[in-house]
Amino acid sequence: MPYAGLHSYHGDGTANIGPGIHLGGLVGFRFQEVVSLNGELTLDRLDLSNLPVGEQLSEFDLVATISPLYSIIDGKLEVAFGPKIGFWIGNYDQTSASRGDGNGTFSGLDLGANLAVMGQVGRHLWLGGLASFDVRTFRSSCFAPPYGKETCANGDLPPADKVLALSLLLMFSI
Numbered sequence: 207m208p209y210a211g212l213h214s215y216h217g218d219g220t221a222n223i224g225p226g227i228h229l230g231g232l233v234g235f236r237f238q239e240v241v242s243l244n245g246e247l248t249l250d251r252l253d254l255s256n257l258p259v260g261e262q263l264s265e266f267d268l269v270a271t272i273s274p275l276y277s278i279i280d281g282k283l284e285v286a287f288g289p290k291i292g293f294w295i296g297n298y299d300q301t302s303a304s305r306g307d308g309n310g311t312f313s314g315l316d317l318g319a320n321l322a323v324m325g326q327v328g329r330h331l332w333l334g335g336l337a338s339f340d341v342r343t344f345r346s347s348c349f350a351p352p353y354g355k356e357t358c359a360n361g362d363l364p365p366a367d368k369v370l371a372l373s374l375l376l377m378f379s380i
Contacts, residue, residue, distance in 0.1 A: 207232040207322075209336050211373025213250050218365050226253040228371040232273060232320075239279065246273040246290060246320075248338075250369070258304075265298035269316050269340065282326035284334075284377075290318045294342050310349035312363075317341050324377050332377035342367040 213228040227250070234244030252265040271292030278285045296312040318341060324334030344363035350356035 207336075207375050207377045209373035209375035211336070211371055213369050213371035215252075216368040216370060220367070222254055222256045224253040224255050227251045228373055230269075230373075232275075234273075234275075240277045242275045242277065242286070244273045244275060246271045246292070248371075250371075260301070260303060262301040263298060264300075265296055267294055267296040267342075269294040269342075271316055271318070273320055275320065275322070284322075284324045284326075284332065286320070286322045286324070288320055290316070290320060290338075290340075292316045294340075306349075306351050308349055308351040308354070310347065312344055312347050314343045314345040314366075317343075318369075322375060324375070330379050332379065334375055334377070336371075336373045336375045338369075338371040338373070340367075340369040340371075342369060 208231040211228045212225045214225045215223040228248065230246060230248035232244040232246045234242045236242045248269040250267040254263050257263060269292060271290040273288060273290035275286040275288040294314060294316045299309045301307050318339050320336060320338050322334055322336045324332040327333045343366045346358055346360050347363055348356055348358040
């Protein structure tokens with residue numbers, strides 16, 4: 207099930223993060239008709255705004271989870287929901303007079319939930335929407351200035367990010 211939509215960050219430290227592009231997909235197989243086991247891969251592009259003059263920051267987050275779904279099917283309508291657990295890694299580049307120039311990574315655990323509503327539009331094609339909520343905890347942070355040595359930290363990291371995403375999705379059935 208490929209999907210594309212928008213995400214938004216919520217909580218402490220997210221005042222300068224606006225809605226961004228959210229792309230991904232679920233691939234899996236069904237047990238009986240109502241339970242499926244899926245792998246999910248998501249790419250989020252952060253939209254950062256209101257930065258001080260002369261500062262630039264760009265970030266992409268990649269999330270990989272195991273995402274089982276339970277489905278309720280009524281004719282040509284399907285509602286699927288379930289938890290997800292996995293890991294995430296963020297890669298960023300920054301130009302900053304106060305924090306320094308360079309690039310870095312964040313990584314940690316991702317816990318969340320999915321809710322999908324789909325309608326059958328063809329013999330093997332379903333169209334719908336996907337709402338996802340993720341809590342991304344930080345386990346490590348690394349930063350490398352230009353021409354400098356990379357340093358990493360496992361303590362004193364930001365609080366967990368809370369990410370809400372809404373997407374359009376396609377489901378192909380066999």
